[in-house]
Amino acid sequence: MNKEPFLKYELDISEDSIWLYPTFDNLIKHSMPFIQEVGDFLANQNYYTERQGLESFLIKYTIRGEGILKYNSDEYTVRPGQIFWIDNMNYQYYKTSENTGFWHVAWIHFYGISCKEMYNLFLEKNNNRNVISMNENNNIKDHIYKIINLYSNDNHSGLKMSKDIYVSNLLQSIMYEILMSTVESLDFQSIPSIIRSACDYITNNYEKNINLDSLAQRFNVDKFYFHKLFKQYTQTTPHQYLITTRLNAAKKLLKTTKATITEIALDVGFNNPSHFINFFRKSENVTPGAYRKLWIK
Structure with a gap:
């Protein structure tokens, strides 16, 4: 498939949605995973994104409502408590489900050291599916909200590297927790x-x-x-x-x-x-x- 970059979208989200673009220290970006964008969207009926060719990974966690993901010839309904994890180099189309008319999602775009390897391991352990249901006591939403909180209140410029390292650690915790969910659970x-x-x-x-x-x-x-x-x-x-x-x-x-x-x-x-x-x-x-x-x- 041609991976020529393109992007189409309709940003039909509520006014209290959050969309941040953190700037990471260059040393961190070359040595560990880092956040590119992070957000908390209350998406309405017409929200959608169609894209490919972006050097990034995306994790979306559904809090309320439902979303539809079309990826690698598969179509998924992403319900509350479920995440999807995709490589943005490949063609993707996701939108608010018509069944609910709204989709509340916490999400992160990220890249860097080990992300590709962890993504491939996720697919391997999840039967090549990009959607998985998380344990009801998972920390995905809380970790994303911590990241949002840290970069929404950017009043620690003197601690920028410490904050970037801490956020990278939260990102890795999110990936590790998703990977753990792919392992066959023990009764x-x-x-x-x-x-x-x-x-x-x-x-x-x-x-x-x-x-x-x-x-x-x-x-x-x-x-x-x-x-x-x-x-x-x-x-x-x-x-x-x-x-x-x-x-x-x-x-x-x-x-x-x-x-x-x-x-x-x-x-x-x-x-x-x-x-x-x-x-x-x-x-x-x-x-x-x-x-x-x-x-x-």
């Missing part, structure tokens, strides 16, 4: 009760001194067998599950309290604040202090 009840109980225990007691030995002793099992079983059913180790749980709790405290970094580190179970900062930076690509500043209005 929760098929997970051994010892693993379910261990996850619950860590989630409810993350601030305590927990390690592999104490978990094995608590659940009366050989620690090496427990470690292998835990990773088999959760795709992570007990230690990493604990660290991730602590970091998620820390992020909430950073956004909602004025506690110091040291106080937060101790509150979530890190005895050494330096270790907390190192783990946080590795996970979020910014320090706890920089993360907090990104959320200051």
Whole structure:
């Protein structure tokens, strides 16, 4: 098919729709995925886009209403809780469904390092389909709204690189979450009760001194067998599950309290604040202090 670029569209959207064009640092653009455009559209009946030949990827998440996507000779109805992910080099046509007459979507155009590989993996794992239903507790919409919020309130010019890195991390989280949804889901009840109980225990007691030995002793099992079983059913180790749980709790405290970094580190179970900062930076690509500043209005 001829990939000569062209674009036709009817921007039939409400006045309170959002459309942003973030400008990323050139160093970020050459080293990690980056946002080209981001938006939250309340699209009306006549909204459509027909395009090809754009060096970009597009993810649209349906919040309310329905959309129609025509892509690679397939036609999809995109309903609430579903996303489509496409390569904009290929011919595409999407519009508001006539069945609903409106289509509320949060969306991102993006490009950069590893995006093509992750997109191809998405297609491979999703039976070459461009639409997938997300778990009802997914974070796609929240991540896109965080990106919109950060670039709508552009009052942190001195922290531009930190913000761009953080947004790139959110973009990667969106792609990872979609990829995880393509993996055949395990029936929760098929997970051994010892693993379910261990996850619950860590989630409810993350601030305590927990390690592999104490978990094995608590659940009366050989620690090496427990470690292998835990990773088999959760795709992570007990230690990493604990660290991730602590970091998620820390992020909430950073956004909602004025506690110091040291106080937060101790509150979530890190005895050494330096270790907390190192783990946080590795996970979020910014320090706890920089993360907090990104959320200051």
